[in-house]
Amino acid sequence: MSEETRTIGYICPACGNAVIAQRTAFQLCAGDTVLPCPCGKSELRINQRGDVCEVKAPCPSCGREHRVKKHRAVFDTNILLERELLALCCPVSALGCCYIGTEGHVFRAMEQLEQAVDKLRMDGQTERRGTFLDDVVMEEVLAELKDIAARGGVKCGCGSMDYRVKVRYSSVDLVCARCGAALRLPAATQDDLAALCARDSLTIPGRKD
Ligand SMILES: [Zn+2]
Ligand SMILES: [Zn+2]
Ligand SMILES: [Zn+2]
Structure with a gap:
């Protein structure tokens, strides 16, 4: 189990950069995981509390933090070891805000998410264009x-x-x-x-x- 490597990815809502890190399944199961963005303004947390595992991810589409709670046994075996991709999604935009899984799957999902978030930002600018610069x-x-x-x-x-x-x-x-x-x-x-x-x-x- 300790050799199993998982890739974790999210997009920082503050600076817009993709943050991607690797952890062994053993590291993820053993205790809390914190992945800060290098800009220091956001972080992804995976907390292990008794029987419960909670993932808290900053969201690039709505700017809030989204949480998902799983039974720890389910998280550890199912998500960390078996599933190819866990996607945590924003309830407002339905876009992903955090991916955990195999390297290939997470990279592909992150690429799509970056494009979707870029488009979202551009749409926001077009809307503003209809009125005034300021x-x-x-x-x-x-x-x-x-x-x-x-x-x-x-x-x-x-x-x-x-x-x-x-x-x-x-x-x-x-x-x-x-x-x-x-x-x-x-x-x-x-x-x-x-x-x-x-x-x-x-x-x-x-x-x-
Ligand atoms: Zn950042
Ligand atoms: Zn959101
Ligand atoms: Zn005149």
Whole structure:
């Protein structure tokens, strides 16, 4: 039994790295196992408590910790020695968060999990793309713009006081209703907001002719 090697893998939710380690079945049965991520922000634990074995794994999809409890006799013989792959899954995303098994099976499962988690992250970014680069900055830029407009501070070089506001992903355009000239105000960072707050008035660069 001591020669039987098991591979254990999980993905750190903090840094996104795959953590894969090898332990002998004897080491896993003999006492608690802790596999920390090198970043120090997460760890996988396998605790042996009397008749119960508990696996606690950090989850890369929902960021929480998931636990599975097994009768120790079942865990030791069935999972450590016989099963090719134990997958602990996230109840929210249904993706895996920890794999224990033979090297080949765990590596393959980890590869698939890494792709799934990458896709999940990318989907998250696409969702955010629909709105603004920074929602808070955009909100405050628009509020400040309203203030400046309320005190008559927006005008065009052509002499018009009428304009349209076009809200973009990371900027706001003021477009003159008469001549079509535009002034672009960046709305991506706190610096952009501070620069706008420092201005009394805004002039769209249209020309008198
Ligand atoms: Zn980490
Ligand atoms: Zn989860
Ligand atoms: Zn104009």
